Amino acid sequence: MGGWGIGQRRSMFNIPRYDILATDFCLLDSFIMHNSPDPSNPDVNSGFCLLYSAFHLFSYCFISFNPVNFKSMKDRPVFINVPYNMVEKNLHRILHLNVGVEIYFENNMLHDINVEDVRELGRKLEALNIACTVHAPFMDLSPGGYDREVRNITKDKLKKTVQLAGELNAKGVVCHPGYDKWRFDGNETLWLESSIGTWTEVLKEAKKDMPVMVENIFEETPDTLIALLDYFHNKNLWFCFDTGHFNLFSKASIDTWLLPLQKSIREMHLHDNHGTMDEHLPIGRGTFPFRELKSFIKRLHPIIYTIEPHGESAVEESIKNLKEFLS
Template sequence: MTYQHITSRCFINFPFRRLQQEMDLVLAHRFQPEISLEGDTLYTATAAEFREVAETLAQAGLGCTLHAPFFDLAPGALDEHILAATRNKLGKGFDLIELFQPAAVVCHLNYEANKHGYKESAWFSAALATWQELLAKAALHQVPLMLENTYETGPEQHVKMLTALNSPLARFCLDVGHVASFAKNTWQDWLPALAPWLGHIHLHDNNGDRDAHLAPGRGSFDFSGLFGYLKEQHLHPLVTLEPHTEDDLWASLDALDRMRFFSTE
């Protein structure tokens, strides 16, 4: 079965090194990758390697998004050395915007109330400066910066940050798997509060116990309710599928086909 009616309208997560290894699969099925720059990729991949991948995608007429690194990073760090290292690594990712011309760059807000809540004002000030600096880089190419939910338990910090950034290019990425596994609540706890900024959704499933990255329908997330809300509100965010196995990749495509997510757009 061909899924091009879906793959032409969404992105699929691929760590950069895996994308290099599986480029034949990507080209054969015309997958549009969300390229993860996690780990040591930004330090070990050469400019020539990045250029080869970008040119291969462009020549095939395939779009992409970039997912900036987030492991070990602290965009609102109170330690100036950790903050500088974080901004340096994130900056390397944003330096690739000109080469890849992505539809968006996804970043994690990285607010954790049990850590940062004790010095929320100082954290917010440092994080705001970080995102302002990166947003300025993205704005040079009119590429939106999507701030994704991870360990946040509600929309408050995203609303506060996006309001402060005050830019049409500063948007929200709703990760539905993180809503269930980390926030332990539902999409209704995030939307409609963040609907004015909604620019992207990450689709994967779990049963609320861990971030399993299953295909939609293999866990307990309320996809029909979310999709109905998006349709009713005429919201058309970018969509990225985030399966972590090839089996869940094909099951994710089958699920979107079965749910007819793109059928009426």
């Protein structure tokens, strides 16, 4: 597996020392538990059992009394989108930011991923009490496409993503539904019929307690998503509302979108832009009407809120603005 570079990332991320040590204790504990003989086995050398017990007690005491409140992290509704290949090397940073992580699986790497590596990442996240969701690949994919081969490739990638999300014990999987009026020439029925076949197969791969969500992208109105979600009512297909995409493409009001879909919402992607390109700015830096959204959120059941910053400089401001927005 290679080393985790214990304590070496402090200067890179400017993280307090107790965060580094707490992270390392959790990761070492996970490593010992999953890569050493079972200490409960009577055939195991008693010296190892004593060493493990002493380490576990020390790490538990350290984590219990240091300022990082691990138990609160899974209750945090704020998540940050991070590509899969960047998650492990940024565990210290994620821990310090006190957020969950939405793991993005990119198209070309998906089928080269080692499932055991994903399981191990899931164990590390669990050891650190960092909750996760998953964002499925989307480039060139079309769940409701006309071409059968394109749909089959799409189904394979989405099913694989859902399987990996299960290995991570993810709280949900966000997918792009793929409708826009230009590519489908306004033929919503064609898209819907093809979509039903795709999502029927994809949902079979999902655990019952892991929602699969479709996110608004190019839709000008919520009509196609309402039709799709109505078909899969009570069948584990849900909605993720993206504020940036709404600001770019919607020709309907927020209420027109959110009132009929409010019972289906399980996540929101919260970022801003000026209505001309998908800038992924921190809340308040563009023209999206967040004041209207906040009044809606106040009467909404608890959901996950995710930021998708497109640059390192925007990370902390995005988190700060989102937490202030939710307070």
